[in-house]
Amino acid sequence: MTWNRIRWQYAGSQLLFAANIFALVLFIAGSGAIIPAWLQVVGRMHPLVLHFPIVLLLLGSLLLFVQLREPEANRWKTQFTAWLLLAAALSTAVTVIMGLLLAREEGYADGNIQWHKWGGMAVLWTASSLYWLREASRPWLPKTGALVTAVLLLVTGHWGADITHGNNFVLAPVTPHNTPVPLEKALVYEHLVKPVLEEKCMSCHNAGKTKGGLSMELPQQLLAGGKSGKLFIPGNPAISLIMQRLHLPVDDKKHMPPAGKPPLTEEEVALLYYWIKGGADFKTPVASLPARDSLRLLAAARLQPAAAKEPVYDFSPADDKLVQQLNNNYRVVYPVALHAAPLVANWYNKDKFNIASVKELQPVKEQLTEMHLQKMPVQDADLDVLAQFKQLRVLNLSFTNITGQTLATLAKLPHLQSLSVSGTPVTLQQLTTLKAAPALQTLYVWNTGLSHADIQQAQKILRQVTVVEGFTNDKGEQLKLNQPTILNTAAVFRSSIQLKLQHPVKGVEIRYTLDGSAPDSLHSPVFKDSLLITGNTTVRAIACKQGWYASDPVQLQLVKTTYIPDSVTLVNQPEGSYLASGGSTLTDGQKGGTDYNNGKWLGYTKNVLEAVVRFPQPVPLKSVSIGMLRNVGSYIFPPRQVEIWGGVHPQQLKLLKKISPPAGKKDDPVAAMDIDCAFPVTQASYIKIIMTPAILPSWHPGKGKHAWVFTDELLFN
Template sequence: MHLKLRVFAEQVLVAANIFVLFLLLFESKLVIPAWLQTIGRMHPLILHFPIVILLLAMLLEFFRFRPEYAGNAFYRNFLQGLLLIGALFAAVTVIMGLFLSREEGYAGDTLTWHKWTGAGIFFLASMIYWVRNAKWYKAVAARGGAFITVVALVMTGHYGAALTHGSDFIWEPISKKTVAEVPLDEAVVYTNVIRPILEQKCTSCHNPDKLKGELILTDPQSIMKGGKSGKLLIPGNPQMSLLLQRVHLPMEEKKHMPPSGKAQLTLQEIALLTLWVKQKADFDKKLTELPASDSLRMLATAYLQPQAQEEEYDFAAADEDKVKELNTDYRTILPLARESPALAVNIYNAAAYNVKQIDELGDIRKQVVSLNLNKLPVKDADLKSITQFENLRKLDLNFTEVTAAGLKELGSLKHLQNLTLSGTRLNLNDLKGLLPQLKSVKTVAVWDTKLSAADVQHLQQANKGMTIIGGFKDDGKNPLKLNPPQMKNASPIFAQTLTLDIQHPIKGVDVRYTLDGSEPDSITSPLLDHKTVIRQNTTVRAKAYKKGWYGSDMVTFDYFKSAYKPDSGTLLAPLNRVHQAEGVKTFFDHKLGVIGANNPAWANNWAGVRNNDMAFESEFKTPVMLSSLGVRYMVEEDTGIFPPELVEIWGGTTRDNMKLLAKFKAPMPVKGERASLRSVEGSFKPQQVSFIKIVARPLSKIPEWHRSKGNRALLLVDEMFLN
């Protein structure tokens, strides 16, 4: 490496070490703008370079002191350059990874281990580069450093794979468990049927270590709580349950779950989830508590039966050269499983589709057991060509142009078990005449057709040997209730102005709102157009409306103006041992807490006191003009969490001459009042200050009607607003 270039690269390496250390120390304060998010998402792309380069460098370093290499100038210079390049790539990878980790969906111990082992590799590689020419650096040190670096690389890769694919991704093929073997009279529907499905298809992205969408699917409480997009399940109503909506979205939709590239839910698994939600999503009900004729019981019983061995086919494998010849840009033919003669065919590109693409498969007609024709202009006349596949088990005709008249041709397929007809123009009368003729078919999917929920139920009762997977189509004939709108602003706290961003996950929904405390209606209330700007504390009430749907429940969003943030602060009295949060920083970090702060997992944003006042001083390096103080607090009278009895704000130009600017009280709850989050504000004559002191006094005596009457209450505050 050229001397000047090497010196420059070494200077960059020093700066990178300082920058990475800075990011690690102040990671919790990082706010990543959109353009940096793009850079962060390049982390999976770039990480392979330092892995390969450092592995090669460590291999060379391990043998560096052998006599045949020790005096080789080319070996020495090449290794030095390789190690420098590897360390620089490691720096870039770590920085990108830290940016990426600030996005939603990344949390927990796995992320922590991945982050620190990755950063450790970078620091270790940098240290080896700087000390490798020291007199004390001998063969033992070189081999030890190389060995530790390689081990760290393996560990980092393991934790990275766990974050991306799930903790059991590597060993799943050899450790994959069969469905829980449990006697049917002891089986619990959730524990033995639903939970295994979620574990296999969902929890790799939705667990405490990887909170994608702030959603956890590893325990009943978290499942019912839902995530960032709202409730996951509406017990008794699968059509309105977000879980089933996402499952039935087209594969190319960004919100389709599981995401493209992950193992998808089978028709049987979708049916089980749908029926379970329809049965009120009971987490404790035993299988035998369901009626013997119940669809969920019958399907779950089949699911729990000991798994049969892989089907053995009575036909020979197709000629490999012929299969290779039949593979084209718009048609793929793949073995159904390793060493299996069965083939799965997928045909793509509606513009290029022609029935000849089916006819050309005559040489492998016996081996085709799965045929995917989704979203192609398949017509009734084409179905006759499909009947040549005498061993066909699965046929996907979603969003095609077939009708019931043409589908009757499929009655000659004696092995056809799964048929998907979602998005077709079939109606109830069509299917009433068709389904009895498809005697071998076990599962039919009719999502997004002209069938109503009642139609699907009618077909299910008339065809008890089949599982009919239906869904709701927005045709206005079967109105359902919309979910409430959702706040999409990064934070409801703003300094000067904020443009309201309240949206709904369903396309074409109107969000109407009011700012005067009244309930929005679908006609006179203003339509949210993403241009509404607020400049002061504001309570927004919003409802969602769409033709063919019932309007949503009203939802309330509180926005808070906080124009000033102190530069430093000091507690004057200790906080409660459980509710330390981040000390004085808690009050001005723009992070709002949630109800449930006595749960340690939710207590991070709450600062609390009971036996003394909540008191602190703060300083502004540049004087500010203050005229009000707002305090946001929790009320949960059942657990003894009450509003502040008194709040005082003091201010002045120096620490020693502060005077009382205002004192105010918060309204007290009444017996039986529901837990809530509230705020109280005190105003005063505008005053220029460099120092402030805030004192919030907890309620000294809990009311007589409370079981803890006479005791001091707990005061919890998550944010204060200075304006």
């Protein structure tokens, strides 16, 4: 048994020493080391495993302070502690290595990430020392190391939480908050806009985690924008990137905040809109805004006056188990704050909604103060059910199916302070029935069809209520429409495809061309419901409306492929983070566009791209088209050489085509294009495509290095 114990101790020590050396090499090399793709997958598992070594380290450290009276029991405790500390040190090494691999990816900036890396290495060194010095002749030595390890775990975990969730995430609940600022002393950005960005955006866009190259912590960072361009255009929210991302469909991967993150409320979106419309100034006082300015009205509703007090509720909290039982896949019920009595209810998935889902909340009607039913198919008759929840303070009925005929029912709610009927066909007469609502303070009526005069009249009648109408073109200036939305998810088709376009603004005409030429608002055909496409087509479309400037054109290239292969095998794996979906990327019907970071491109730089395509049976081929990207500023060039090999047997392929595409030039614009390779008709069960990356020319900043070659789709005709 002594020999076995010595053997595992020796093996464990050697393995731990090797892990320390490997982690140190990764730490020193930083982004200079070349890491295979499978190790990137390992790195992304860092958040999954990091809690395991923490538990082992704390438990092993605690056992160092325990002494048992019985010699035999103490001997077993010592041996168990040795096992525990070895497992803790080795798992710490694995976790640190995973973290160092993850830190190499884009979106992690200097700052907290560097401190977190140093902290992780320090934890690894102290954990290893605990194991090696566990039986030191001076007992205080391992005990001191245990205390140091616990402190390092806390500090390193704090830095890690800041990277993931934003600065001061761990200590935020006990950090004193700024005292409420009176309206007359508040600044628009500092006290209205910045808190929204801190709560909803900065967990992904902070100094330690700059997703998309964007940090929002400082005004100069907001002005600089990120990889997708400027975040906003002062004075023009309609074409500002931040507003476009906020208004994308929730299931769109570019929607901000991303799925799983708390979305901005209607009021918060309005706040950003009017701030940008007013010029996006960082020093404007709220008091300097006109009395009836939309931004000032929002500020008045949002800022707490100096003498205001926290709301007092005269009801007790609901049972926690009952609240949990009321949650399901389409409805979430939760308290407004930890241990608070008021409850909030949110609904999702309109296809699964019916009014019974609201009735089921009757057991907590005395605690329910907020209901968010926006975009749910709520009917006029359902307002009788909502009126039974007497404690409601906030009710969001935006873009529901109500017509306003029963709106007076909601005036029975004694505490209702905020009501949104945006996107519904309510009339002025129906709005005025809310005059009887005793506590109503804010009424949102965006996109209701009410004229500006109607809303002004409503404001006169509802004197105690702030009626928020959204954007009004008070000065009569023309604004630019945003681009039409292309609903087609695939750009590659076999026989035909129905082109589908839409625009969120009512009354907009979409005009288009099919030959790649620029469409105009007078002569180009008007897009109706859909359009049948049967051949390779470059669609360009604009949005037009009387009183607005036409949008910038949106472009989509639809391409036809006659044959669909059975499989695609990549001989050499893609490099860096440009892995897309592996070989299936080349035949998934998805074109990559001009964004090389969208996960639809395969990228190669030091290795050639070599793909072998297999058809279920021989097909008569006469051309292969290869989708490629050109972005000379980002080191992405056309390939130096393309070879097409084919035949019926994988070992007997013959060269069908060999071409050298035109080299990239200094002023070439960013473009996604196809390399067409035509050859005499050949019966082929296998096609092999080889693309060799170019060498960067002498005029390029990276001269002499390998350029990147990117490909997204293969077409066989």
